[in-house]
Amino acid sequence: MHPLLENFSPEQFQQDLVGWYRDQKRDLPWRRSADPYHIWISEIMLQQTKVDTVIPYYYRFLEAFPTIEALAQAEEDQVMKQWEGLGYYSRARNLHQAVKEVAEEYGGIVPSGKKEFRSLKGVGPYTAGAVLSIAFDKPEPAVDGNVMRVFSRLLCLYEDIGKQSTKSTFEAVLGEILPLTSPSDFNQAVMELGALICTPTSPGCLLCPVQEHCKARAAGVQEELPVKEKKKAPRKQEMAAAIIWNGRGEILIHQRPDKGLLARLWEFPNTAVEKEAERAEEMGAYLEAEASVTPEIERPVQRVEQTFSHLIWNVHVYEGKAERTGLPEGWKWVPLDDIANYALPVAHQKIYKTLVERMELK
DNA sequence: AAATCGGGGTA
DNA sequence: TACCCAGATTT
Secondary structure, eight states: OOGGGTTOOHHHHHHHHHHHHHHHOOOOGGGGOOOHHHHHHHHHHTTTSOHHHHHHHHHHHHHHOOSHHHHHHSOHHHHHHHHTTSOOTHHHHHHHHHHHHHHHHSTTOOOOSHHHHHTSTTOOHHHHHHHHHHHHOOOOOOOOHHHHHHHHHHTTOOSBTTSHHHHHHHHHHHHHHOOSSOHHHHHHHHHHHHHHTSOSSSOOGGGOTTGGGOHHHHHTOGGGOSBOOOOOOOEEEEEEEEEEEOTTSEEEEEEOOSSSTTTTOEEOOEEEOSOGGGHHHHHHHHHHHHHOOOOEEEEEEEEEEEEOSSEEEEEEEEEEEOOOOOOOTTEEEEEGGGGGGSOOOHHHHHHHHHHHHHHHHO
16 A cells, blocks of 8 residues: 555545546536547547637547548548647647557557557557546546646645656556546546546635545645646747738748647748847748748738747738749648638637738728 | 647636 | 646657
8 A cells, every 4th residue: 555545545535536426527528428539539639728628629520530540541631620729739640640550550449458559649648547447447547637636635745746756656546546446437537526626726625525535625735735836937939920922812821840839730931030120121031041932021910929838929920922933842822712721820820810801801 | 857839718 | 927727749
């Protein structure tokens, strides 16, 4: 028995928690399916993403790609378009690659072995535990942010939950508490408790089904937990972007590189700028260097802010024109309406939307 | 171990 | 603002 579990009664805890879960759980789309493919999609989408955000994406994605085979055969551009706006786009590319592997190596059947499933792209310790327990009822712990918050409080543990060593501690603890009978309900119950009752601020201890098991509650320190080191503020970056028209009424767009931020998404040409007074000039120099396009930047039209985890873009959008020249790989002239077929970052969706509205007024 | 990778909702 | 979210991968 793990030393942190002294005086902890796993059997009573399981009963209190799972009993509450079976009575109070939310009716979520992926809880209506037993298909491992559906469970898998939901778990990837739910990484660092709220349930309410995921729900519409979950429906649309499965409508577009109802089966392993459908997703395996899809073009990456289609997959990215379905993921547009959900963020962390490597999730979509990794999922696509993993599903292709399942189609080819496992006959289209999601592998239920820990080693096999964990080896798939984009499947880490949490997702492996979640899918294996929920879809296959395997007794595997699934430790996410909810679980660490809940157990920090239950065990009154002041270790920084941002540290790997702390996560390992929780995985060991959960491995001992996890019931063999219904690990699916147990894992989901802990996360549901974290989402509905044991919330980051103002936890609802009075409504908590396991309040009698909680050391933080007993000590009145539930609001102090979990301990988590503050991360530094994102840095700001001034950007210029350009809507460049050619003589045929087409617009210049660009595909971002294979790696890094917003990888492989499409965008209006843009670049980081240094001097406020020379934004338009710097934009022109960028287009000349990268696309051999010599634009005439005519006027500023919009400003767009985009916040990332570690970065804030302040994008100054210009409009201009250029001759319709041949373009390097990754650049395209496209009609206005066609831009809607490409997956764009949210900042560029905003630019596109404003542009369309402006054209409709004319 | 630390940095990177989105976007939106909430206090 | 700052924080958080059913984290994984790269450096």
